[in-house]
Amino acid sequence: MSFPVAKLELYQPEANELRSVLEKGLKNSFEEASVQIIDCPNLKKEPFNLAAKGICGRPTLIDVGGVRNLQPVPLRNKIYNLDKLTQIAHNPEAFLMGAGGGPFHITSVNCEVSILTRWDPHKNSSFLQCFLVFRTLSRVRILSSLTSVLISRCHKDRPQMPDPGYSALGPRTAWLEILHIIAGLKFMANIRTSATGHGRNLSYIARLDPVNEYKLLQMPENRECGLMLNALVCEGKEGKVMQVKAKKRTQDTNFITAMRETLKVAYGDKPIGFGGVFLLQSGNAKLHIMPDFPIYPLNDDATVNSWLKFYDMHAPLACLSTFVTNDPLNMDLRIEHTHCYSDHGQGGHYHHDTTPDTAEYLGYFVLCNTLYRIDKPAMLHRRK
Numbered sequence: 363m364s365f366p367v368a369k370l371e372l373y374q375p376e377a378n379e380l381r382s383v384l385e386k387g388l389k390n391s392f393e394e395a396s397v398q399i400i401d402c403p404n405l406k407k408e409p410f411n412l413a414a415k416g417i418c419g420r421p422t423l424i425d426v427g428g429v430r431n432l433q434p435v436p437l438r439n440k441i442y443n444l445d446k447l448t449q450i451a452h453n454p455e456a457f458l459m460g461a462g463g464g465p466f467h468i469t470s471v472n473c474e475v476s477i478l479t480r481w482d483p484h485k486n487s488s489f490l491q492c493f494l495v496f497r498t499l500s501r502v503r504i505l506s507s508l509t510s511v512l513i514s515r516c517h518k519d520r521p522q523m524p525d526p527g528y529s530a531l532g533p534r535t536a537w538l539e540i541l542h543i544i545a546g547l548k549f550m551a552n553i554r555t556s557a558t559g560h561g562r563n564l565s566y567i568a569r570l571d572p573v574n575e576y577k578l579l580q581m582p583e584n585r586e587c588g589l590m591l592n593a594l595v596c597e598g599k600e601g602k603v604m605q606v607k608a609k610k611r612t613q614d615t616n617f618i619t620a621m622r623e624t625l626k627v628a629y630g631d632k633p634i635g636f637g638g639v640f641l642l643q644s645g646n647a648k649l650h651i652m653p654d655f656p657i658y659p660l661n662d663d664a665t666v667n668s669w670l671k672f673y674d675m676h677a678p679l680a681c682l683s684t685f686v687t688n689d690p691l692n693m694d695l696r697i698e699h700t701h702c703y704s705d706h707g708q709g710g711h712y713h714h715d716t717t718p719d720t721a722e723y724l725g726y727f728v729l730c731n732t733l734y735r736i737d738k739p740a741m742l743h744r745r746k
């Protein structure tokens with residue numbers, strides 16, 4: 363399936379100036395705040411558990427589908443293949459991380475997803491797999507031929523004793539058979555890989571059961587999401603990142619909104635986009651998880667808010683986030699979207715912390731150069 367795609371070039375302020383602007387602005391919303399430009403730590407490690415070490419390398423944002431695919435009635439045909447999305451962002455060897463609608467067609471119930479997928483160049487297309495296996499077989503034949511020559515030289519002065527159990531399968535043929543079996547096993551393993559996608563998928567799905575008990579699960583074989591997705595696409599490399607720390611919230615805001623509004627004030631109509639991951643290190647946060655699709659239309663915000671299920675979840679929560687400061691081309695952009703996951707079974711869509719005195723944040727972000735708007739819904743989502 364192909365989707366309409368529009369491109370937005372994002373403004374790139376100078377890094378040190380941006381650092382200074384962010385730090386100063388965050389101090390208006392938090393008692394303590396600091397922003398540093400540092401080498402990206404290994405984010406594969408706990409508690410972030412990303413599918414790649416870093417979040418650098420051609421950082422790009424994608425905004426896929428949208429709330430209009432959910433409201434007023436869900437469009438169940440809006441299923442997005444993650445590998446195709448990274449190809450649209452012209453980064454097929456990508457690490458993808460972000461917040462989206464879960465693969466409801468797989469889980470049988472509407473859900474949230476924190477996307478963490480890494481394309482693996484060593485697990486490529488079926489065509490390339492066939493080529494690699496063919497090449498392996500060719501090498502096997504050369505190796506076995508050399509082996510048979512060696513064996514025949516070693517035994518050339520000895521009398522050849524017929525072996526009843528071995529006569530139909532000479533040394534050369536035996537080597538060939540063994541090596542072909544190994545190659546065949548490799549072929550089957552590769553075919554299985556192609557059926558389950560290319561690379562690593564550490565995504566977390568948050569879903570509710572019929573009595574609204576939540577569950578956080580991983581489905582490594584799945585490479586699809588539903589309805590909407592806001593994500594950072596990059597090469598998953600190490601490099602320079604913006605380390606953002608904030609502690610003790612003093613204003614009625616959230617960590618990402620405070621960053622976004624700071625940049626909006628400083629840079630006006632110039633669109634700036636960020637993607638990254640942050641940790642709520644201490645305190646609690648208000649999260650929601652979408653229940654299954656309602657049998658009634660979601661016509662307004664009041665109906666949506668009574669349908670969503672809200673929870674107070676506790677730190678540590680790892681949160682994948684993207685935000686943009688402006689929508690200058692009227693692309694119906696989601697200006698911020700954050701989903702959380704954890705090792706203690708909690709996760710979902712982040713609203714804000716609920717413990718301003720004890721809230722403490724640590725985040726790593728990259729400035730993005732481009733945003734791709736993919737499959738914008740026909741009807742715009744009007745926000746209040």
Ligand SMILES: [Zn+2]
Binds near residue numbers: 474699
């Ligand atoms: Zn969400």
